[in-house]
Amino acid sequence: MAVDLAYELWQELKRHISTVDRGDAADTLVSVLIDNDYDAADIRGTFKSDSDVKRALESYFDDLADDEIDEDDHNDDDEY
Numbered sequence: 001m002a003v004d005l006a007y008e009l010w011q012e013l014k015r016h017i018s019t020v021d022r023g024d025a026a027d028t029l030v031s032v033l034i035d036n037d038y039d040a041a042d043i044r045g046t047f048k049s050d051s052d053v054k055r056a057l058e059s060y061f062d063d064l065a066d067d068e069i070d071e072d073d074h075n076d077d078d079e080y
Contacts, residue, residue, distance in 0.1 A: 003038055003046040010053065026056035034060060 010029060017025050030053060033043055040057060047053035 003033070003042045006033060006038075007046045007050075010047070010050070014052070022052045023055065026050075026052035027059065029053060030056040030060050 006029070010026075014022055014025065030043065034040065040061070043057055044054065047057070
């Protein structure tokens with residue numbers, strides 16, 4: 001499935017998702033796309049007009065960076 005198709009599906013489905021729940025739904029969408037090897041730049045470019053998905057994509061990579069920092073901190077503790 002191309003990112004364009006995911007975008008079209010999201011546009012149709014988000015009308016049926018309450019505004020309050022759209023952020024969580026966008027988080028799930030981004031996770032599924034990334035987990036299925038879609039390129040983050042392609043997702044960002046395709047969903048550039050959708051604030052929920054852009055925010056979810058940023059959050060995904062912020063969380064990923066935080067996890068890497070936490071792992072690095074734990075590795076430093078092992079040296080002492």
